[in-house]
Amino acid sequence: MFYPMNRIWLLLLLGGFVVPGVRHVSGIEIYTTSEMEVVNGTNVKLKCTFISSHPVSPQTVIVSWNFRPLNSGVDESVFYYQETPYPPEQGRFKGHAVWSGDIMKQDVSITLHEVVPSFNGTYICQVRNRPDVHGSNGEIVLKVVNKVTLSEISILAAAIGVSCGVILIVLAIIVAVRLYRKKRLENSIEMNPQELEWKGRGVL
DSSP states (O other): HHHHHHHHHHHHHHHHHHSSTTTTOOEEEEOSEEEEETTTOOOEEEEEEEOOSSOOOOOEEEEEEEEEEETOOEEEEEEEESSEEEOOOOTTTTTTEEEEGGGGTTTTOEEEEEEOOGGEEEEEEEEEEBBBBBOOEEEEEEEEEOOOOHHHHHHHHHHHHHHHHHHHHHHHHHHHHHHHHHHHHHHHSSSSSHHHHHHHHHHO
């Protein structure tokens, strides 16, 4: 009777490690913006933060950023971090992807410089903080568009406004000068003949 009971307890113990949901496993929570829009040729920061149930340090955190193009299901490496940042040395993101995060602040963001249309797609942020290696990934859908930004519109509007102001000032000066000359001419015509004769004699 004792042997079967031991066997049952052994099965239950093993089941606690094998059956999903029986063993408690903590997971990392990752937070990203679902969609972002950026103008072609500008820079964009891909924000990704996380929360882990274990202490965080640069030695325990591993970060992987991957890219899934719109027309392909194959993921491409964008950036990698393990104790130190490893920017891409080849591929479309070489010279474009830089580290913008702070591990101690649980921030693993990166910045893409001078984005181009081929950067359209889904960016996947994966974080592991050993031994906390379970959890879902963060995903950002990036759209690269061709349009004038608000700041450029503001600069253009300001330039047009200044130009119009200068033109109005010049026109006002021209009109004022012409009115002044016209007024002087009218005053000269209205002078009586005696004054003209006196001025003529004075000249002689």
